[in-house]
Amino acid sequence: MNNLRNKLTDKMTRLIRRHLVGKDQEWTFESPPPGWKPPRIKRTSLYLHVPFCYHFCPYCPYTKVPYDEKLIEPYIKAAIAEVDWWAEAIGPAEITSIYIGGGTPTLVMSGVTEILTHICKRFNVTGNICIETNPVDVNDKIVQSMHEANVSLVSLGVQSFDADLLNTIGRRYEPIIAEQSLKLLVKSGFSSVNADLMFALPGQTTASLIADLQRAASLGADQITTYPLFTFPYTAVGKFMQLNSVKMPKIRVRRAQYYAIYDWCMEHDFERVSVWGFKHGRSPRYSSVTRDGYIGIGPGAGSHLPQDFVLNTFDLVSWTQATTGGNTAVALRMPLTKETSGWWWLYWRLYDTRIPLNQLDAVLYRDAPKARRWLRVLERRGLAVRQDNFLELTESGSFWVHLLQNYFALNYVNTLWTTAQGESWPGMISI
Template sequence: MSSLLTNGIRRFLVGGEQDFAFAPADDIELSVPDRIHLYIHVPFCRSLCPYCPYNRVLYDETLVARYFSAMMAEIEQYYQRLGPVCIDSVYIGGGTPSTCPRHVGMILEKLNERFTLSGDISIESNPNDITPQLLHSLVSWGVNLLSIGVQSFEEENLRFLERDHTAGILHDKIEMALSSSLETVNLDLMFALPHQGSSALARDLEQAIASQAQQLTTYPLFCFPYTTVGRWRKLQGVQLPPLIKRKKMYHTIHHTLLEAGYDRVSVWGFKKGDGPRYSSVTREHYLGLGAGAASHFPGQMFMNTFSLPEYIHRCNTHRLPVALDMKLSPALSSYYWLYWRLYDTYLPRDTFATMLGQDWKAQGLIKALHLLGMAKSKPDVVELTQRGSFWVHLAQNYFFLHYINRVWSVARKMPFPGRISI
């Protein structure tokens, strides 16, 4: 039923021209944008968390060396096709990139050799990996934003999430990162965990604020059906907080962090001070390197194979490791842009006018948000209210679980899947 409804809505907004499916791809023709960003996927982790939906494998030294050597070949392939393009930012995610600092340094050096790098370089990390040496190396390679996977300051939550670190190490690790020359340190926190009460959430927020980190990102637990937690939830009937409680938790986060001097920078991100904003997903056109990495170029979206052996094989035989591809109609590209601006919770009026100004459906959507008390107008921007931000955060949940789950669950099983309708 909900599927019928969302399919109806997206057909209405985007029109019949768009085929909502990823098709098998062996190679791709690239339409090169003026500005490009880079995403680098590092799939290695020291332990595999049961809730995690990302493409990740256990750290293995030999595999790590083969993987990064393949990535050097992938960079070379793109250099042949794109030439020495300007790259406006680099985001290194995973998995856990902080498990492989030496190889990350090698990749950044190679990128600097081949392309013109400018702008922010961000990296994800696990608290266990943070040492003065790691921080020193990151800064020397030009990394200026670091995210730490804290998840919770409560021992009980960390045990539920089967994290490989204790709460006891967190404050030292955060302090170490804050006293380095990094410009922004972000902490990832998870909420809406089974059995998490409002006082436990309040304690987590209190500790996060006390840490003085410049940015806090609070994710509700997504239960992807293919993760252990997703399966476990189904089998054991693990109860996640009901909608009303989630709403209360979301408002507590919002209210507490604004009171503490943070500004909202996305549906679940809050930032303090003038440093750059840590953000993984909101760049417009980007090239993804690594197994399972996605890319968004004008009019097209494509994805690498999720399989590490196939990724390595393809790159080493001088082919792109692309497995899936979707052509984007101009209407879908514009709505894709709108989706990410709603995620940012701010819609710049001038860009909205350029991207969707003539589209009466998009205009109607923004009007409806105003009427429902979900958005308010400011001179240069339309801004989501707290209520709007909550509903967009729920829509994000739905989007993740509905569309991303469909593609990732197939791509994890089959290195080169057939057509995947979404």
Template sequence: MVSSVYIHIPFCQQICYYCDFNKFMMDRQPVDQYLDYLEKEIVESIKRTPITNLKTVFVGGGTPTALDLEQTQKLIDMINRHIIKGQAGVEMTFESNPNEISKEKLQILKDGGVNRISFGAQTFDEGLLKKIGRTHSPNEIEEAIQTAKEVGIDNINLDLMYALPGQTMEQFVDSLDKAMELPIQHISAYSLIIEPKTVFYIEMNRGKLKPAPEEDEAAMYDFLMKYLNEKGFHQYEISNFEKNGLESKHNLVYWNNDEYFGFGAGAHGYVNGVRYSNAGPLKKYFQLIDEKGVPFIHEHTVTKQEKMEEEMFLGLRKMKGVSEVEFSTKYGATFNEIFPNVIEKLSKDGLVEYKDDYLRLTHKGKLLGNEVFQEFLL
């Protein structure tokens, strides 16, 4: 059953130095043609597998709000016509850069059903913003949030990063302090990971960039968890914190290992037990849609063993953890039957614990999450 949709808009006004998502500089790109082909992909995909009980739509990138007003309206109309179809209660999220959103554009989003917006703040330090390739100022973060509130979008997420090149604990604490002054209900906070094919990766290989020491990264993450808890934000996933019960329903789809459509160039999806990825280059994306109706370049039928592994390493990202009863009902076996000695070893190392029926990470386990997850890859 597919009840969630991700839509990828691969255009940006500026390429951030750490970003490895499929993206293109906006200038001289066939944006309108892309939206036409995106619509073709959506129509053909839903014809093959109808959406059932739609719960979430997430529009990411790239930078979705890099589209102009007319293109934004075209995208919103497309989503409502083919995907939402008047259904109530759908969580609809748009990603945005703080300096690329106007009141007019936010009004189009609000009128079109967007009820959640995610601003890529990353840091409130002006020097660090420039160092990572961001073009907004700290003041523009606050202005964007206030404007979203003015048009009636109250469910607001702020993306923050830590362990940035040269970032001090004082700078990170200052960013958190400034974030707490704003009317937000959700924070996603991630440490910098230097990925191949990024500006930072090239600079690192040339010896011009030095990643933050692991101990600094761990100290910032440890502080983050304690700080946000004191400020009334509930940590429900390794990197995500909410208050007033406003968890990201869409991201929970991934962590619950549920199926979802992925539309757009470079998008990934999981439908009918098959994980797939779309062509990233626009010409290839257009060509495949013309030829096959869908732009898949890779499809993989997930085996039962892989599903069980994913259930564990995705589910353990959630602070609630993974229910052994639900796991046994779904797969006909207990944790220990599928992963002999793994739970015992991780428990002995103080990385996981049982609470009622759920296996979950300990505090130490949160700090060493990747080591825990690897244990479930057989």
């Protein structure tokens, strides 16, 4: 049944993609040609991937290795070498934001600081620095290191304050640890503290979800990102669920929980900033994914360039050897047509829940009329409403976009990452 559903999802996403983007765009990642270099770039963002974790959560799809003291020094050297490679290739670009994810970046905070110092030497960093952290990692020393590294936005992976649910998803801490960590971050003077919370977990009730939202807000989180459990078939949770037939909540339960989050946030002065994210007050918006262009440092990091999407090798050893040898760690490259880049932009604006209609021509070129037709369908179906020059998703529009993104992510990320995690230099992957 699962296989049949996966095949149908795959077919559907391919059909929609082909209809939207057309036949010109090949959806194939290949090794870059010898001597490949990105073009010079004036402004971009930067993603730093720190792949170390003490303990692997079974649902986690990200590139990571078990924390080992011996791996840290070579990782820092390799990351610095990769920063140099990008700086030589694209020039001393303005970096408008830095996002540090993982893995658990705060496990190697002094290394992160060293890499950031080097990034600031090679680029003109003008934007804010955001870092992810784990409740078990947060203490006074880490907070001080984050300030010394000029981090201004912190995202804490709380997931839930319910002990049973934490146990279900394999997070090894008591709710009190998540509470204390969130409290400490909030009082430590960052511009914003985001709490990640999961919903639609097996056995989770709407009441317990609301209790989580209330707890996060009462402890002072000014941003809350809620996301459902992704069951990538290659993660331990994917296998566990297939083998043991653990049932995920049905779509109607998921929708009810999504609406409950939405309504609770609206009633408590949180404004919606994305299909999954809500923000309170005037803090700068935290977001891990919506930047239009970025370069990626670290194993498995992606870079969205003006005409390409590229992915580094996922293997830590291969990545270290490539970068410290003065070579690129890019293992896979998919050239993008300008229209495909435009659809990509529209995809993330849908994620933002707000589409600036007056920019469609400038980013989608000859596909702008097709995009307008699709947006009119959203409007007619009550999934979006027009507000001046913007089209804004309604509550139900947000839910359906969230679901669509869930299936797109599952479909593409699963195909791409399954191969890329199994082979250091895969040669070619068609998605």
